[in-house]
Amino acid sequence: MRKKMVRLWLFAAVLGGMAGPWALPSPAQRVSDRDVEAMMRNLHDDTKSFLSGFENELKKSTIRRTSQEKDARKLAQDFEKQTGQMLEEFKKTRKGDVAVENTMNSAEELDRIVRQVQVSPKVTAQWEKVQSELAQVSHAFGIHTSSGWR
Template identity: 50%
Template sequence: MLIATAAYGVDLQKQLFWLKGVGYSRRADFSESQSPIHLHLGTKVLMKKHCALFYCCIVVLAGFMSFAPISVHAQKRVSDKDVEALMKNLKEDSKSFRDNFDAALKKSAIRRTSQEKDAKDLVAGFEKQTDSMFSDFKKTKRGDVAVETTISSAQQIEKLIYNLHLDQKTISQWEKIRTELDHVSSAFGINAPYSRM
């Protein structure tokens, strides 16, 4: 009985020593993984990963920004076919406008004067300019000079129409023509300011 008890006591002591060993081992592992040195190294690695990700995002963003202006410019560019269509509409509308303008002058304050003749000549010249501009562009695909000349005449007509207080129909037709001419001039990168003074 004493021998059995002693044997049991020895086994119990061995188990206690083993449990203590495991406990110390786990405690040692935990303390080592949570030590200041390991925490510092882990923080440095994490910061490096974040920095690398941050720089990658900057590079990608810069790439998108560099391509954005090119895409916008490509969208704004007008094809030769579109410019030709704009010029054709401008030419046709200028012809119908001339007839209405001449009729409106007969009811204006300058009727039967030399100023009436000058006004008619100005609009007739504008109509010819739009026709010539359209024909030249169809042949050469160029029209900077012709556009600038047409704009110069349009600015004079603009002043004349509003100073004479012509009827609303004539004004509406002219505003349509002016809008079409604005589109044409924008296609060539030309600014077309108007003044009614």
């Protein structure tokens, strides 16, 4: 029995050490408010860059000049506004759980459109960066993304 406990402890210690410095902090490792604010600011700035490229891609897409294009453009613009509002709310109240969840829901909808439209590799990379940053922000609030999304 004692050997089993030692093995189990060693196994847990090895697994714990494998996470490395690049891993997201666990909920027990609270991210500072200043770091959360910086992550949100980066998310908002990168969303602006993505929006510009995405809107240009829509002009060349198969859904151009349709109501789908208009809806996609509005969703992307709303998402950009949500990231800004999320940042402003956090700066004022140091809270943002609801805003983060709403932003994540919009991101999931926008992700489906980005995949449908098949944007350029550059815009795809911008979108993946936005998704990654949103995942970091959500993790800081203890909110985990759905399994099919970043």
